[in-house]
Amino acid sequence: MLLRLLFVVHLLLAIPAPVLAADPLPSWNDGRAKQAILKFVRAATDQDSPHFVKPGERIATFDNDGTLWVEKPVYTQVVFALDRVRELAPRHPEWKTEQPFKTLLEAPNDAALADFSIQDFAKIVADTHTGITTSEFSQIVCHWLQAAQHPRFDRPYTELVYQPMLEVLSYLRASGFKTYIVTRGGQDFVRVFSDRIYGIPAGQVIGSAGKTAYEYDADGQPILVKQPEVFLIDDKQGKPEGIHLLIGQKPHAAFGNSTGDQQMLEWTQSGGRPQLMMLVHHDDAQREYAYGPDSKVGTFSKALMDEARERGWVVISMKNDWKRIFAFEELSAGE
């Protein structure tokens, strides 16, 4: 009886305890970046610390492309949109002569993509992501994600998430933080996979969004139809604006990787509160990619690097700070 009771006590006590006991960031090398995260979280959760953050105010925001998953050779949503163009082309004979569709359909390769502008992409999104219901759109994205493969890694895009960042997400949540995605990518696009791959529910995804229109279908059932009018471009100054619209509170931690994240990090840092600002720097051509100021995708300008140094933002070196980049990599021996 006593032994059985002891066993029950052991079981009951064992449930909540060990979450934070082991190293919460096993894929990180010990260094300034890892220490900055650990130090911030310990202080934020320590009532006796001057950097304590009340549970209701523990908010952390993450850019998506290039911060949580691969954005090279081109943003995943761009690949999706181009696949949509090809799929819808038979229904749009006018695209044979209309740009940017003409070029795309004639030369659907990396060269054509390289010359693409943000205006071209906006036009493609307006023509391929709208006029359908929100649930139709989710299904289309869902099916596409199941079939699409990254050209270099030959894996689904949803496997190309950074294991060290998944650990940061889990560690922050285990420490009472609410984790949000704040992305220039389409809100409806990212919501399809955010819960499954990041544990972030749809309501905690802030992204670029078009208007929707409430209508009734032929059976009188209500539907929301995606409209071509833009509601929010969640990039640069749009990030703090989007954070205000959807969260209404300032984050205490923010993670990005490009010039589009500058304002989000500034906003997080303002007001003299406990705070952590980090930027992922892609400097690992072997295991992932190496790019910076000259890249059209995920530009990390010299001005951003200077601002990071000046303001004490921590730059994460993928090469030096991360033991592994993807969950499917083996950890090297002895680790």
Add this chain to the structure above:
Amino acid sequence: MLLRLLFVVHLLLAIPAPVLAADPLPSWNDGRAKQAILKFVRAATDQDSPHFVKPGERIATFDNDGTLWVEKPVYTQVVFALDRVRELAPRHPEWKTEQPFKTLLEAPNDAALADFSIQDFAKIVADTHTGITTSEFSQIVCHWLQAAQHPRFDRPYTELVYQPMLEVLSYLRASGFKTYIVTRGGQDFVRVFSDRIYGIPAGQVIGSAGKTAYEYDADGQPILVKQPEVFLIDDKQGKPEGIHLLIGQKPHAAFGNSTGDQQMLEWTQSGGRPQLMMLVHHDDAQREYAYGPDSKVGTFSKALMDEARERGWVVISMKNDWKRIFAFEELSAGE
């Protein structure tokens, strides 16, 4: 030793259990409305029920004015806006000749208010709620709420919340639901008090919203300045649109009290999922107010009542279903 162990086991086992043991809705009379809530929640949380709802999908939305707190004789935010007009009037000599300000400043009483249109109110909001930072606005609202008193109840507006609805909010949250406010009122206005009086954090408040602009103040600190351009009018079809924008999932339960909530309830009911739609009907002139199809504030039209009957939405009678309306009322003897 054995006794102490038993005691520890008892303590450990006792922690999560008793939350739902007692009547979760003590301010509700037993009747169709109370039973509908209990039945819905029991099924939604019972894995063996065909009406089980997965934890991540447990979302419930609540209108605010007239559903969670008093909206008579006029919406609280209208009173706030009019007080702002009077406060700002010395800085706006042009208001002496400009409508609707002229009428308001000359006859700031119920009679003047009665003739007010939604366009008038929009103009007042555009002129009094903008050109200041989001944090200045919060502080103004916060101070106003501390001082303002309801003309009939002589209490702060934040005390005029419906105790039975607070119990529904708590009961749903204890059952794993995420509770959201979906209000025509200003998002930034409601967020000032939502956490304190309803336990609903800012990020779970969906309301009408204007644009903001990310700027830097004289010290180079980032600020968000409220703009006069409207972003979202969260009323009627704007409610499902706002729900999609901020939550990205369909609610399983929705509570309203007026024609502005019709589309939110339709949207909640669509798609053949477990669902609960309820409408608060103000039929208690003695303890609160009685109004319906002819009221300009919180209109409960005949068409809405017909739709509720047809679709099986549950109409809550404040008079018959609620033992008490406000927390400050005594429960009648024997209860």
